[in-house]
Amino acid sequence: MQSGRYQNASEVLREGLRLVEREQAEEAARIAVLRQAAKHGWSDVSQGRFDDVDGDSLDDFIAQLGVRAAAAQSAG
Numbered sequence: 001m002q003s004g005r006y007q008n009a010s011e012v013l014r015e016g017l018r019l020v021e022r023e024q025a026e027e028a029a030r031i032a033v034l035r036q037a038a039k040h041g042w043s044d045v046s047q048g049r050f051d052d053v054d055g056d057s058l059d060d061f062i063a064q065l066g067v068r069a070a071a072a073q074s075a076g
Contacts, residue, residue, distance in 0.1 A: 006012045053061045
């Protein structure tokens with residue numbers, strides 16, 4: 001008696017291919033978002049829209065960014 005989700009090896013292979021294709025599409029989407037963010041960031045730098053933070057203050061600066069992002073998310 002056969003049990004399980006798939007009826008044969010072909011179904012298993014097709015499902016595996018679908019998973020790989022989905023992972024590749026998600027990775028491509030993540031890369032596109034990162035590229036756009038980098039492009040926006042470099043544009044901001046070239047326009048002088050940035051904060052110069054020394055190494056001793058970096059942890060505090062990042063924490064404040066997190067607080068601001070959380071506040072913006074809850075407000076919007």
